[in-house]
Amino acid sequence: MIERFYLKDYLSFKEAELNFTNGLVVFTGPSGSGKSILMESVLASVGGTACDAAVCESSVTWEIDEDECGIENDDINVFKHLKKEKSRYFINNQSLSRKSMSAVASQYLRHLSLKDFSDFENKNLFEILDARIEAKGEEIHHLREEFARTYTEFHWTEQELKVIEDEEKKIVELKEFAAFEIQKISDVNPSIGEDEELLEIKKELSRKEKVLESISAANEIFNYEHLVSAALESLDVQSSFFDDAMNELRAVFDGAEERFNALEDVNVEEVLDRIEALGGLKRRYGSIEEALAYKEQKMQELQKYENIEIEKHDLEEKYAKLSVAVKVLAEDLTQFRSEELESFEKELNAYLKNLYLREAKIEMHKSDYTKYGQDTLHISLNATALEKISTGEFNRLRLAILALKSEFMNKNGGVLMLDEIDANLSGEESMSVARVLKQLAKHFQIFVISHQPQLTSMGDQHFLIYKDGTISKTKELDFDERVDEIARIISGDKISDEAKKFARELLEAEK
Incomplete structure (x- = not known):
């Protein structure tokens, strides 16, 4: 409140x-x-x-x-x-x-001045109708819950089957496309990190000649190594630090020469072609890792397409069983509701009579399954569709529906x-x-x-x-002030004794 x-x-x-x-x-x-x-x-x-x-x-x-x-x-x-x-x-x-x-x-909160049709939706009407049935001791509450669960599974299975059937229509194209994508990546057969290694080789090849020339020129330093050692000895300085440095320098030059000499057998054109092939995959998929992940995804899809007949058969069997279960439960709901519908309409019209409205007609028709069953309820007022009745009639009809609903409400x-x-x-x-x-x-x-x-x-x-x-x-x-105000409503600003008397009688009748 x-x-x-x-x-x-x-x-x-x-x-x-x-x-x-x-x-x-x-x-x-x-x-x-x-x-x-x-x-x-x-x-x-x-x-x-x-x-x-x-x-x-x-x-x-x-x-x-x-x-x-x-x-x-x-x-x-x-x-x-x-x-x-x-x-x-x-x-x-x-x-x-x-x-x-x-x-x-x-x-x-609801504002009833507007033509809001929510009170006439199937969800609300069936809640009222089913509450009336349940009040008579019938187990419709559990039936509704069981139907809702079964329908949800039935609807999910139906959607899954539809997806498979749609896929099946284009499965040849899908299989061909998946196989084509797999083959395209398999033809290159990349490995993670291979592109970085090849780029390093390309870099080494491009500077091989220049680096080897530099090393050859620098090797001249070793011809003067003995002179440096002799000078250090004349100075009474231990030459071990110099010897270590020269040995480390030899190791660096030897390692470089060995590495570059190993490139002698490398085919430059093959390296460049391989880099280009890997670059094509990277441009298309983002990276070698993503290309391999995409290949794995397509392999799984291809496996799925090849197994689709088995999956479809299993779903068709499940759908057939659920169809029977949904049908039986829906028919049970319809039976309960059909038996109560006349009483529901009669009590609604009792309210409408008190509200000085024409009689309403409630019709129940079969429709596609929803979570409420296979039924839909349609209300008309003296054969006039709700969309065409006046706002005053519409709101009084809503009051009657709300009054029916309130009979079985246990909360605010x-x-x-x-x-x-x-x-x-x-x-x-x-x-x-x-x-x-x-x-x-x-x-x-x-x-x-x-x-x-x-x-x-x-x-x-x-x-x-x-x-x-x-x-x-x-x-x-307060009470006396209400008497005066109701009397004013009755007789206008000039309040008569008769109006006050009638106002008091109205209020006292409601005590």
């Missing part, structure tokens, strides 16, 4: 703070007092609409899915919309987009927001709407704007929206 709402600087409102109870919360007041502005700002506080209020904030008892939105729950979660130069949205002081805030709030259903649901209704029609809302208020917190005494008298909490000069203000009414 929404426990508290705060509004600052929005149109005719300077500031307003309201503390709500659960149940049916009614807003009344003269035309132009700001009732719709207040309702709009409550919606804006949770991202349901946009407004230019400086602050609109709702404190709620809703539990946030922390994993989904990344916001931690507090004892009371605070949804806030701030507007300075631009709008900003927060939950528990953590900034997020309006869309994200609305997604969180939509799990708990969230918040319903209605604008002038009883606008342009007669007294009897308004009372019928009020009675349905009163029943729904056992499971929902309901915010409603009303201009009728019947619905207003049913409220668990009553707020008056009025103007003090040009400023809109709010006031929670």
Whole structure:
């Protein structure tokens, strides 16, 4: 539920703070007092609409899915919309987009002024219908769970089989392409690190002649080695350090000559051709490692193509068994639902009669399998499709569906927001709407704007929206103040004794 709402600087409102109870919360007041502005700002506080209020904030008892939105729950979660130069949205002081805030709030709040068809979707209708069946002791709950599990596996197998069948249509081309790619890499037959080794050989070959000439010239130093040793001896200096250095130099020159002489047998053209072949693979695949990994992947694909008939046969057998299981379970669900459908339609029409609406027709047809079975439900109002009925009829039909659903609810259903649901209704029609809302208020917190005494008298909490000069203000009414306000609704600004008497009788009847 929404426990508290705060509004600052929005149109005719300077500031307003309201503390709500659960149940049916009614807003009344003269035309132009700001009732719709207040309702709009409550919606804006949770991202349901946009407004230019400086602050609109709702404190709620809703539990946030922390994993989904990344916001931690507090004892009371605070949804806030701030507007300075631009709008900003927060939950528990953590900034997020309006869309994200609305997604969180939509799990708990519905605004019934819009033609939202979600209450007439198969998921919702079957939840109501199946709850009625289960209440009669039938094991439809376990049947639904078993069907959902079997259908999920059936659907997955069907998709896998389709993929294989699609692959099978082009398997010849796929096999040829895989074999071609494998052969292309195999023809080069690269090894990891080979390209670096060949580039080093190419580098050595390119400088071989120049380096050997330099070594030959430098070898002249050894002709004077004995002279250096003699000079050191005359100086009484040990020549071991010089001898070691000269031996190390000989080893370097000898090693270089040996390495370069070993290149005598290397075919330069073959090296260059090999480097070019390896370069082609690297240009195509990125590196030798990636080329070899791609070859392995294609070999696995080729193996898969060669085994596809075996895999397809196994899937076809599994699909056939699951098809039978899904069919049997779906038919059991259909049987249960068909037996309950007449009673479901009868009770819906009982609500519709109380709401002064024409009778509805509920038809169940077979369709493609979904996780809810093989059935679809279609509702029409006096043979008129839902898309073509008036907004007033649509919303009262939604109330009837919600009332049916609430009969089997064991927890709070969230918040319903209605604008002038009883606008342009007669007294009897308004009372019928009020009675349905009163029943729904056992499971929902309901915010409603009303201009009728019947619905207003049913409220668990009553707020008056009025103007003090040009400023809109709010006031929670006690019993006597409610009598006066309902009397004003009945007789206008000049309140008669008869209107007050009738207002008091309406309120006392609801005690």
